[in-house]
Amino acid sequence: MEPLAAPGFLYTITVFAVVIAILVAIHEFGHYGMARLFGIKVEAFAVGFGKEVVGWTDRHGTRWKIGWLPLGGYAKFAGDMNAASQPDPALNALPEAEKAALFQFRPIWQRALVVAAGPMINFAFALLIFTGFFLAFGQQITAPVVGAVVPDMPAATAGVQAGDRITAVDGRNVRRFEDVARAIATNPGEPVTLTLDRDGQTLEKTTTPRMLRETDRFGNEYSRGALGIRSGSEIEIIRHNPLSALWAGIGETWATTRMMWDTLAQVVTGRRSVDELGGPIKIAQFSGQSAAMGAAALISFMALISINLGFINLLPIPMLDGGHLFLYAVEAVRRRPLHPRVQEWAFMSGFALIMSLMLFLTWNDIASLTLWDRLSGTSG
Secondary structure: OOOOOOOOHHHHHHHHHHHHHHHHHHHHHHHHHHHHHOOOOEEEEEEEEEEEEEEEEOOOOOEEEEEEEEEEEEEEEOOEOOOOOOEOHHHHHOOHHHHOOOHHHOOHHHHHHHHHHHHHHHHHHHHHHHHHHHHHHOEEEOOOEEEEEOOOOHHHHHOOOOOOEEEEEOOEEOOOHHHHHHHHHOOOOOOEEEEEEEOOEEEEEEEOOEEEEEEOOOOOEEEEEEOOEEEOOOOEEEOOOHHHHHHHHHHHHHHHHHHHHHHHHHHHOOOOOHHHOOOHHHHHHHHHHHHHOOHHHHHHHHHHHHHHHHHHHOOOOOOOHHHHHHHHHHHHHHOOOOOHHHHHHHHHHHHHHHHHHHHHHHHHHHHOOOHHHHHHOOOO
16 A cells, blocks of 8 residues: 655644644643632633733633644643742732632642643543544444464464454453454563453463564554454444443543553663654644544544643643642641742752653654655655
8 A cells, every 4th residue: 555645744733733722722721620610710821832922811810812832831820930830939928818719728639629630631532532433433343353363473372273252461351352452562572461262261371462563554654562363353333322432432541541551661661662752743743644634533633642641741740730749649748838949849850851851752753764754745
């Protein structure tokens, strides 16, 4: 199959900007909505950084604005020194009546809910997309039955046979062949144990997925683990009612999140190369390519990025939502917040870590094969 032509640079950047703007707005609206629910004053709601391009002030005194650089955003609470919600020490001198509307003087559980609402609404957005797709188009299901085993591949060496039904991978139950493929693809070079049902007899086969290099329809090369098995069942389309579609959407959201966690754990422990991680340029590239395949593909991609945004923000790194939640946990244990200088040091360290990671990931993107040619549409 001839690879599709990559979309042009301007098209890619435009789609990327729209995707990021939507997902950031959803994330920050989670913070904003929970804060308003508790009566906390929000000074600004921004999508994008830099000089304000357009904005307005609502009746609650919140300034809604769009910045010229659509690569982030924030909800700034009254009394914050900056977009990272670092408290202004001068707040302690305010009258009690004025403190009541400020985020910093709310109980820990309220502050934690406001912070957690951002990542949670990203997961909820992805769940809504999956549920909507399952309602509109049904859910593709393939029974986890082995139809064929490729000779000289790991599955054949381990003794897996055609007709075996895979019931679990590393102790995790599977219902679909897609679950098996996902588990194997993310574990190249790592031993996995397959639990099989062969004519009513339960067997366990341990084998190691082989790393394969493949090329997608746009010519992008990627690596995945493979055992050398093929499905032996026809694809079945399950039609859902709203409740079952919601349950299936929860399962899909959880499976995607679990895959991200497994991948991160593999990178941290050195079982997976950091070169496989992508940054903003890769996200932009895949945004444009997804849009080129149609609205459904782009919306599906947005669901994955939304989960990624929620997942990353829950990591316990200062400057991220997870870092705030970690500091609140410490405050709850100590029954008093950390010294302001310690918090400032933590935020500065977190900022340095995040910026270093972003630079590294961007370099990874630039070093990818013919990336600039693909973004500009000059390669066929």
